[in-house]
Amino acid sequence: MSDEGRLVAGRYRLAEQIGRGGMGTVWRAEDEVLGRQVAVKRLHAQAHLADEELATLYERTRREARSAARIAHRNVVVVHDVVDDDGLPCIVMEYIPTGTLGELLRGGRTVPPEEAARIGLGMIAALRAAHEAGVLHRDVKPGNVLLAADGRVVLTDFGIAMTVGASTLTKTGEMVGSIDYIAPERMRGRKPGPASDLWALGATLYQAVEGRPPFRKGTAMETAYAIAVDPLEPMKQAGPLEPLIEALLVKDPDERPSAEQTENALRATRSGVTDTTTVVPLTSSASRAYAAGRDEGASPVTGSATDATTGPGTGSAGGGRTAPPPPTGSGRGRDRTRGSKRRVPLWGLVTVPVLVAAVVAGGLYATRGDGGEKGGSADNATREPATPTAPTSAPPPVPEGFHLVKVKDLGISFPVPDGWTAARKTTEEVSYKDETGLAEITIGVVDPAGSHPLTHFESIEANTKVNYPTYRKLRMQKTSFRGQPAAVWEFTFQGRARVFRAIDLGFGREGGKEYDIYLSAPDLEWATYRPVFDKVRDGFITTG
Template sequence: MEHAQSAGTAAGLLLAGRYRLTESIGRGGMGKVWRAQDEVLHRTVAVKELTAGLYVSEADRTVLHARTQKEARAAARISHPNVVTVHDVLEYDGRPWIVMQYVDGSSLADAAKESGRIEPAEAARIGLHVLGALRAAHAAGVLHRDVKPGNVLLASDGRVLLTDFGIAAIEGDSTITRTGELVGSIDYLAPERVRGGDPGPASDLWSLGATLYTAVEGSSPFRRTSPLSTMQAVVTEEHPPLPHAGALEPVISALLRKEPEQRPPADEAERMLLEAMEGRRPRAAQAYVPTQSVDPEERRAATALLTGSTSVPVPATSAPKRSGGVRRALVVAVLAATVGGAAGFLALRYGNSGADPVADDTRSSASSGASPGASGPAPKPADEEKWQRVRDPEGFSLLVPVGWTRQRDGDQIDYTPDNGRRLIRISIDPTPDFENPFMHMLDVEKTVRKRLPEYKRVRLDQNTFRDQEKSALWEFTWTETKNNAGERRAIDQVYFGDDGTEYALYMSSPAEEWATTRQRFDKMVQSFQPPAG
């Protein structure tokens, strides 16, 4: 049976003989929120009206009623200054209404939309308060399950409050979620929830990480064009870079780890947020995010690049070779010219090349008269360098810094100013052996991980490069112990052209120069033009 529709609720309505509605102050998919006056206690309150209950079947209306009652019970369990207080639950017009604490201010979603972005220190402060609310909820046996910017309220006096426990899970209560039903805002749901697993406190922390990402970057990290593609992004894709997050960046990255056990616990996250609020980059985040082995400037530069044409990261330095000729060159060059020694040997072996990378690297260094380990002068920022377009004999062209010269051993095509300590490598394979670059890089990484000293993946993801969906970005670090000894970092953008040719655009350098190298890489890949025809 369908519930009869009611006339629209209007200002002036008196509920339960005491709550008089004065003004609608918010609206969502399930209903609207009113500012109201409690005429008994003479205070302003907020009243949530479930308008959705007017237009659904009896069975659905029963579920909505149950959820409303559950929201009130969940909030009532929690006594914390950062949780919106529920004053009363009443029934009117066959629907439940919730009377809550009134917060004079806006939601985090509205604040971020209005200003474009929230400053990192302020976002960290907000995150601390929300985390405090979540810790209190979890201690009371309540999982919020719908943490998102729209449910974080920013009071005009500086207070931060978490609201809307409408889909909360209460320890000891039976569920009111139907089999197969996924509740909550999809782009803020933790991966384990999207996969159908049981949520825990770590699931709320993931949602907090996504909320903070939206605050500092101005957009949801995983929202796509459809619910299905959004869910896929939540489960399989790493979050986009965080060029505006400052000291908060590693904290957000730690909270957004795909597996619950890989995320920091609430007490550790609290310490991280406190440090970030004070403008200090939390060292503890390195234990949760492998990518944090680099310093802040390097990381910011890397993320800035990823917001350009190469929106998704791909490993660079020790990129494994495939059995195609030019592609092998890329990985070998990365390993041989920049890593040297055993790593270079591995790259050539993995790429089925008959060349000896160590010998090639030695010959290249000797021919130029430069020592492979010489560091040379500190590089200038990419935007202060002079660049020139070179047209390679293989038919492609690209911009390189003035002073970088072409070197080739077999299939390897490199541009370097110092025999590979700083290196651009271009590889072209007209007959790739893998279905797509991502699968290729995953396969290569298996071998590279075993052979490169202290190998650490920064990112290895599918991305879209120049409208080609068959693309991947691989970024990694390792510690070289022989030629060019020290910590190194590399990045590799790999993509299939329209004709199926695989192109790999690779760059590597000492890790301490990564801020400049990342800028150079961005400029290089944007300028690359494949062979005509």
């Protein structure tokens, strides 16, 4: 190549091109003053840009250097120098003989959950150090994660990093970053915060275990739209990382786990130790399976099973539960990130075309080649569409393979899979089981509702912990559902012969009624049964 062997700034001799992106090239170079190898990131000439745009681009590059230089941490690339080369700014960094996570995942390849957790630990350590230094990265993605031969994980490319309190270098309506990893709040034009970087970490972990970014669609516009409003597709290979990834990818930044909680969960996954003390604890595969629901007919939440002594059993949904209640399944986190196939009308995202135009405008600085990942820019879908209130008339279409059940005395109707039969009905709840008797869906009504569904679940859990030693909480979170206060609870427990997993969504306002939608099933078959919860939840209506 023509630049190979050229001397930059009278000191750095370019030896080998090791990465190239839309805006710049990274070289391995020799520092002839100190006799060491370095990485030199040099911007491309941009003849098509106006002088003002070039000045902004160069200032972004200098900011990258300043942002990274103020973070002293082994998981953040070290910046040695910033120099000019024929009028173009260059960043001189430590050279790390390595590839990137993006290269490792190229072509849909994946890594085991434990290895993803190890990489995630390096990433979260880097982000914690950056956030403590007042720096937001804003372009966390696999291509910016270096995997050194000695096992070190290094976060690089702070090209669009933002220092807290500093002025922005983007125009109104412009968003920079890689589209697949831009958090929902940034899509809506809201100011990013540390939680935005954590969302991108969640998207990176999702790709690491599933082989694709969580919301990637055929076009940039569809991807941006999906990130803003679509539920998260269920994971098949995440194993014990699944609860954490789901929690990181919730739409509301205030409801994501903190960096410390994320680190604790990743550490627990890597070590295989069950941790029930964090907001998003990860469990070993055995204890995670326990979260499914009931065992051989044992319902952890309803207590109406033949094996009620082996799993957390509960009485009624009306507050009389004496054993672990149905874990609130999807509330804010799961409810908004999984299952539902309904899409919000396009008018709910009035700036989607602007967003796409910004995406197409493209291109941030790739530190290394990353197998087709491209920096891009996306922009704001102004505000989250209003959450619909619970319908009181005609139900939504019944999903294929389901039939509608109407329970007049409870004032509810909901879809149930064909072949599932009524298992129990009281004045406070109704339940249906599948053909095996191992999976069960339960709808409960609490009248009147308490102060908040989360308080209800917490009181049930307190009893559960005492009476069911195999109970393991996966998550319990405050959220909202159809404009009402809600909570989601997920847990596992050991039945007579297998581990079960359960999910419970409770929603309703104090003084009115609280509704609880609960599913439990064998953990090993959770991927099969989990969509049942989503369809029952989405088709649930009150009838009076």
